Amino acid sequence: MKARYQYRFYPTDQQKQSLAQLFGCVRVVWNDALALSKASKYPGYNVLAKILTLSKQTEERVWLKDVSSVPLQQSLRHLESAYKNFFDSCSGKRKGRKVGQPRFKRRTNSQSAEFTKAAFSLNNETVYLAKIGDIKPIWSRELPSNPSSIKVLKDCANRYFLSFVVEIEPVNIEAKNQSIGIDLGIKTFAFMSNGESAKAPSYTKLDRKVRRLQKKLARQQKDSNRRHRTRLKIAKKHNQIADTRKDFLHKLSTKVVSENQAIILEDLNVAGMLKNRKLSRAISQQGWAEFRTLCERQCEKFGRDFVVISRWEPTSQVCSECDFKWGKLDLKVRTIKCLSCGTEHNRDENAAKNIEKVGMGNRHDYKRTQRQSKTSNGRVSQ
Ligand SMILES: [Zn+2]
DSSP states (O other), X not given: OEEEXXXXXXXXXXXXXXXXXXXXXXXXXHHHHHHHHHHSOOOOHHHHHHHHHHHTTSTTTGGGGGSOHHHHHHHHHHXXXXXXXXXXXXXXXXXXXXXXXXXXXXXTSOEEEEEEGGGEEEEXXXXXXXXXXEEOOOOSSOOOSOOSEEEEEEOTTOOEEEEEEEEOOOOOOOOXXXXXXXXXXXXXXXXXTTSOEEOOOOOHHHHHHHHHHHHHHHHSOTTOHHHHHHHHHXXXXXHHHHHHHHHHHHHHHHHHHHHEEEEEEEOOOHHHHHTSHHHHHHHHHHTHHHHHHHHHHHHHHHTOEEEEEOTTSOTTSBOTTTOOBOOOOOTTOOEEEOTTTOOEEEHHHHHXXXXXXXXXXXXXXXXXXXXXXXXXXXXXXX
């Protein structure tokens, strides 16, 4: 299976210049190809690659010859997969959130360029990239095998990274428990069916700073140096938030996946919830989608089962002990006593237990009636 390993590096001034030039060329190749595709229809990689070769003979694009040709071709490959995802999403072949048309790349966004085997080599501590030179990344962990490609990234806070795609062996650790259900929430990030819970780190302080800076940004003159500096500050704060969250999510997913054979999550309509403006900021900071992706990847690595149950399962409306259905609860209700068996439940833990039950195939018999009633309300689109 494939995995990404990312390392930070600090380029020399000369390398910064060469990289800026390379990023610029990659962006121009993408934007040219995209403009051409938008003007009529997407002509396919081969045609675009030929056009790229020809354009290097013209005066306007002759400078594309100054950088390695591999990242430029890769840029066209990326456009190819962007279009494929877009087409597949339109035809319904690709499940999940709708993928939009590829978009033009901007100078102010994060930048990247990809090198395949023909254009890089690894020796000892250094990585050689064609027409960029030797780079010495900070090897925070060992690279498990030879990479098949390397991506150079520069983020909005001007940090540089090398990202390696490597083949890794699945890890062989026996799971302690058979299965676990996880209920994701805002106040408590995750509630587990075994009674454990995990609280997310607080982002409010950093978030407040970001908001203040954003207000400042709005007042500043366009294209001014001050505005540019503010933008950089905002990007840095965003990075801090993202790093804290990534660390938390990574640790949690590793723990959960290494201890359990089957991991069951609820399919959350995150995109839909983000439309609710009151909730969107809190939700996007939580990183539910990120957590799910991490769990899925870890499950592959550890050889575990990853199960996602339908978001229409009434996991908070049923007693996890006796299947008695009490119906919808107000969000304020945190504990509930089952009228049928008398068990006292914590709301989230009960939901987590139901998620586990449904995911493990112990389906409740209320399911059919549930679906019918929902269809008659017109809430289910299936
Ligand atoms: Zn009960």
